[in-house]
Structures are given as structure tokens and as C-alpha cells.
Amino acid sequence: MNLEKLLAWKFSALEHAIPARDCMLYALGIGVGTDPTAVSDLQFCYEKDLKVFPSFVNVIAHPGGWITDPSLEVDWVKLLHGEQSFKILRPLEAGKTYIGHYRVRNVLDKGEGKGALLFLEKELREKETNEVVSLVTSTYVLRGDGGHGGTTSEAPAPHTIPERAADxxxxxxxxxxxxxxxxxxxxxxxxxxxxxxxxxxxxxxxxxxxxxxxxxxxxxxxxxxxxxxxxxxxxxxxxxxxxxxxxxxxxxxxxxxxxxxxxxxxxxxxxxxxxxxxxxxxxx
The missing domain is CATH 3.10.129.10 (Hotdog Thioesterase)
Incomplete structure (x- = not known):
């Protein structure tokens, strides 16, 4: 892993229109519509009063295989998707266009032979208003890239599940x-x-x-x-x-x-x- 080039990587702003068809296809892909009589499902996969399923923010304006660029020297074959989070500031709307702005937020070096963590952040804006509608973060485990330095020594603590029986x-x-x-x-x-x-x-x-x-x-x-x-x-x-x-x-x-x-x-x-x-x- 070339830490200097990784931190300096310039992502192009990624424009992504989401027509109703694509919104419905995503919903069907995660299993919405299994019960065709469920109104709560139908709102995501039927064009009348269509709503966009919230987790679609993770998918649109995706940067593709940027991590495979040879200049970054990342052993991307050993990469794993470790964590994901998203915040909804305003729901997506079918028919609109959104722009994704990415940055490498941090890299945590676990040491030689122990891998590294890459923290990637996406700010999603509506094109017409430039309003931020969602913030998405991804943590990638770079199993083959420890020992090359980092920008932080601590990873965010995982959320703790209560010890009581599930509600x-x-x-x-x-x-x-x-x-x-x-x-x-x-x-x-x-x-x-x-x-x-x-x-x-x-x-x-x-x-x-x-x-x-x-x-x-x-x-x-x-x-x-x-x-x-x-x-x-x-x-x-x-x-x-x-x-x-x-x-x-x-x-x-x-x-x-x-x-x-x-x-x-x-x-x-x-x-x-x-x-x-x-x-x-x-x-x-």
C-alpha cells in the first residue's frame, strides 16, 4: 500500500440519476415485494406514489474499482468490506439526480502482517439544490497491507449489543x-x-x-x-x-x-x- 498516494487520491464527483425503474429494481433486489399485498412493500416497487428505499444511498454514485489502481499498491484481492453506515438527512426522490463526493477519511495500520483499515466517506448531494441528503461511510479491511503507516491509531468503537434477551x-x-x-x-x-x-x-x-x-x-x-x-x-x-x-x-x-x-x-x-x-x- 502506498499511503501517500492513497491519502492524496482525487475522486471525481460522481453524478447518478435515479429513474423510478432503478429505484424499484433495487427494492426488488433486497427482497421487497415478497408479499404483493403488503402496502408497506408496494410503496417501494410500484410507480404510484413511489418512495425510494432508504438504503439505496449506499449504492448510488459508487466509485467503482478505484482501489485496484496499480499506483496505490493495495493488495485488493485480500480486501474485505468490514463495516457500513449511513445517515439520512433527506429521503431520496425518484427521478432526481444526485452527486457523490468521496474522500479517504483515515487509514489505520495494524502492523506488518496484520493488515490495515481504510475508512471511506461519501457525501451525497442533490444536483439541483446542492443540498447534502446523506452521509455514507465504509470501512474496508486491507488484509495484505499492514506495516505501511496510517493516519490514526484508533478505530471507532463498535456499537455494543445489550446483554439482555432480544425484545x-x-x-x-x-x-x-x-x-x-x-x-x-x-x-x-x-x-x-x-x-x-x-x-x-x-x-x-x-x-x-x-x-x-x-x-x-x-x-x-x-x-x-x-x-x-x-x-x-x-x-x-x-x-x-x-x-x-x-x-x-x-x-x-x-x-x-x-x-x-x-x-x-x-x-x-x-x-x-x-x-x-x-x-x-x-x-x-
């Missing part, structure tokens, strides 16, 4: 073709579609995108606590713990403390925690 649980199934639908929203990594390449990466079969699993967890939060109003979700953060295979059932456990919702998600079929240290804020 509520919700199960949401994924479709066998979930990854094939979700990838049409822009993430075409072949390990989510090609069984041969997924096997070479160490998986039994193609895996679900991490941000798709995040979308399913966001669905669970909204279903359990928003009373059908997605605008009540103000922020969400989590850690990725393990991959999900399309077709599996994701069980999310919740702990509510006022407007703060702690959560953890696991796969029912394998008993594996796939999302951890989750925290969401729900407005009254």
Missing part, C-alpha cells in the same frame, strides 16, 4: 435468485453470479452481496419499527460478519431503547451471525 425478532427470506437481481443495481462482481469463480474464492456457491444483506436488515428495521413510514429511519450502522447464500433466511434480533434500535442478524439455516453490532435510529 423482538423478525425473519425475512431471500430468493435463490436474489444476487442475480441485486447485481443489476450496479455491483457486477462475478462471485455473486458465477459458481466457478465463487468456488475459486472459497465459497460453496455464489454469495449474496454484503450491501444486499444490509438492505434486508434495513427492511427488517423498517418492518418492525417504522409503522410503514421509511422517512422515520435516520441512520443505520453495522458490521459484516459472514456471507449469506441466496435463498437463506435472515433472522434479525432487536433491542429497543427509545429511538435507538440495536440489532444482530443471523442465517436460520446455518446458525451463523452475518451482521453484528447493528444500530439504527428511528424518529418519533
Amino acid at each position: 423482538k425478532s423478525l425473519s425475512l427470506s431471500t430468493l435463490p435468485q436474489s444476487a442475480l437481481i441485486y447485481r443489476l443495481s450496479g455491483d457486477y462482481n462475478p462471485i455473486h453470479a458465477d459458481p466457478v469463480l465463487a468456488s475459486k474464492a472459497g465459497f460453496d456457491r455464489p454469495i449474496l452481496h454484503g450491501l444486499c444483506t444490509l438492505g434486508v436488515a434495513t427492511r427488517a428495521v423498517l418492518d418492525a419499527f417504522s409503522a410503514g413510514d421509511p422517512a422515520r429511519l435516520k441512520s443505520l450502522q453495522l458490521r459484516f460478519s459472514a456471507p449469506v447464500y441466496p435463498g437463506e433466511t435472515i433472522v434479525t434480533d432487536f433491542w429497543q431503547d427509545g429511538g435507538v434500535i440495536s440489532f444482530r442478524s443471523s442465517v436460520k439455516e446455518r446458525g451463523v451471525v452475518v451482521l453484528n453490532n447493528g444500530r439504527a435510529e428511528i424518529a418519533d
Whole structure:
């Protein structure tokens, strides 16, 4: 890893129009519409009074494979998506155009042979008004890049899940073709579609995108606590713990403390925690 070049990397402002079709396709990719009679689902996948699903902010204006640039000297093959968070300042609207502004916020060097953490931040603005509508942060684990220096010695502490029994649980199934639908929203990594390449990466079969699993967890939060109003979700953060295979059932456990919702998600079929240290804020 070339720390100096990584910190100096200049991201182009990324313009992204979101027509109604793309908004509905994203919602279908995270499993919205499983129950076609559910009005709370229909608002995201039917053009009449269409609303944009909140976690779409993670997907639009994506910088692509910038980290693979040879000048950065990052061992990107060993990169893992460790954490994700987003804050909603104003809901997205179908038909509008948004601009993503990125910066490398920090790098934490764990030491030679121990890897590093890269903290990336996206500020999403509406093109017409230049108003900031969302702040998105991603933490990437650079397993092959320790020992090259950093800008911080401390990572943000993960949200602590309460030790008491969960207050509520919700199960949401994924479709066998979930990854094939979700990838049409822009993430075409072949390990989510090609069984041969997924096997070479160490998986039994193609895996679900991490941000798709995040979308399913966001669905669970909204279903359990928003009373059908997605605008009540103000922020969400989590850690990725393990991959999900399309077709599996994701069980999310919740702990509510006022407007703060702690959560953890696991796969029912394998008993594996796939999302951890989750925290969401729900407005009254």
C-alpha cells in the first residue's frame, strides 16, 4: 500500500440519476415485494406514489474499482468490506439526480502482517439544490497491507449489543435468485453470479452481496419499527460478519431503547451471525 498516494487520491464527483425503474429494481433486489399485498412493500416497487428505499444511498454514485489502481499498491484481492453506515438527512426522490463526493477519511495500520483499515466517506448531494441528503461511510479491511503507516491509531468503537434477551425478532427470506437481481443495481462482481469463480474464492456457491444483506436488515428495521413510514429511519450502522447464500433466511434480533434500535442478524439455516453490532435510529 502506498499511503501517500492513497491519502492524496482525487475522486471525481460522481453524478447518478435515479429513474423510478432503478429505484424499484433495487427494492426488488433486497427482497421487497415478497408479499404483493403488503402496502408497506408496494410503496417501494410500484410507480404510484413511489418512495425510494432508504438504503439505496449506499449504492448510488459508487466509485467503482478505484482501489485496484496499480499506483496505490493495495493488495485488493485480500480486501474485505468490514463495516457500513449511513445517515439520512433527506429521503431520496425518484427521478432526481444526485452527486457523490468521496474522500479517504483515515487509514489505520495494524502492523506488518496484520493488515490495515481504510475508512471511506461519501457525501451525497442533490444536483439541483446542492443540498447534502446523506452521509455514507465504509470501512474496508486491507488484509495484505499492514506495516505501511496510517493516519490514526484508533478505530471507532463498535456499537455494543445489550446483554439482555432480544425484545423482538423478525425473519425475512431471500430468493435463490436474489444476487442475480441485486447485481443489476450496479455491483457486477462475478462471485455473486458465477459458481466457478465463487468456488475459486472459497465459497460453496455464489454469495449474496454484503450491501444486499444490509438492505434486508434495513427492511427488517423498517418492518418492525417504522409503522410503514421509511422517512422515520435516520441512520443505520453495522458490521459484516459472514456471507449469506441466496435463498437463506435472515433472522434479525432487536433491542429497543427509545429511538435507538440495536440489532444482530443471523442465517436460520446455518446458525451463523452475518451482521453484528447493528444500530439504527428511528424518529418519533
